[in-house]
Amino acid sequence: MLSEASNFWGLFKSGSKEREFRKAVEQIIGEKPSNPLLYQLAFRHTSASKETNIGGFRESNERLEYLGDSVLGMIVAEYLFKKYPFKDEGFLTEIRSRIVNRESLNQVARKIGLEKLIQFDGQRIAHNRTSMYGDAMEALIGAIYLDKGFRFTRSFILKKLIANYFDLDAVIQTNTNYKSILLSWAQQEGKKIVFEIVQENGKHHHKEFVAQVKVNGEAISTGGGWNKKKAEQEAARRACESLEIKSTQ
Incomplete structure (x- = not known):
């Protein structure tokens, strides 16, 4: 239907x-x-x-x-x-x-x-x-x-x-590019940030990606989205919340 x-x-x-x-x-x-x-x-x-x-x-x-x-x-x-x-x-x-x-x-x-x-x-x-x-x-x-x-x-x-x-x-x-905020923070703090797609669910037209953020090798957060970019942004948003990082703009 x-x-x-x-x-x-x-x-x-x-x-x-x-x-x-x-x-x-x-x-x-x-x-x-x-x-x-x-x-x-x-x-x-x-x-x-x-x-x-x-x-x-x-x-x-x-x-x-x-x-x-x-x-x-x-x-x-x-x-x-x-x-x-x-x-x-x-x-x-x-x-x-x-x-x-x-x-x-x-x-x-x-x-x-x-x-x-x-x-x-x-x-x-x-x-x-x-x-x-x-x-x-x-x-x-x-x-x-x-x-x-x-x-x-x-x-x-x-x-x-x-x-x-x-x-x-x-x-x-308003900067809603959480990935950019997180990477800027990492550069200032001398941290290494890695984004990984750790899971893919569903089929072609109904697919969800799950991204993970690691800081100096430690998993900090995960986030889902209907494409890889969206998943990374959601994972970055949660990482910013967890690490209490705010935009400097």
Whole structure:
């Protein structure tokens, strides 16, 4: 049985529901979509991929996600470069990372209503523990870029997303990169930090990784997540709590 989101998606087969889909996309991006098929593909999670006639290739939003990730990163990089002319490369890289990381994109995707449009297989993925909302956001940006061009996409990212959903002062002041905090602490204290993936649970579309943090060879904490980076961040967060390490920012 598919999820409610998948069932909702299936309703778009009728003409009236297709119009509703186009209207939903228009409300999100601020203009009527010229190529609705691009947006339909942008909201098709890999768990609901469809096989094509080309060598068994399964079509999902992964290729659009790849494109959107590059477009988003470049536009945010340009924005920060111009906004902070006297900040160094390290600062710009870190702030861009906080804006475009999966957690931030997951939250923004829900706020603009992508959660209701994503097609996924509820038997193959636990949607409450996945990055599919952020993935869909990047795929949407890829679709907008192909459909509307660079100038429109840039305006969408800066005026619809950055301006409405990111408080840059708060982003700068809040460092949630616990791995970075832990490594900085270790460098100051002369400690050796090692991250290891010690366990993998589940199958491809419903997989959890467990990471472990060692300080000078001693296991300090473990943390789980749906990808290795997320697991390491959670393990680092718990290590920071255990060692009572706080960000110096």
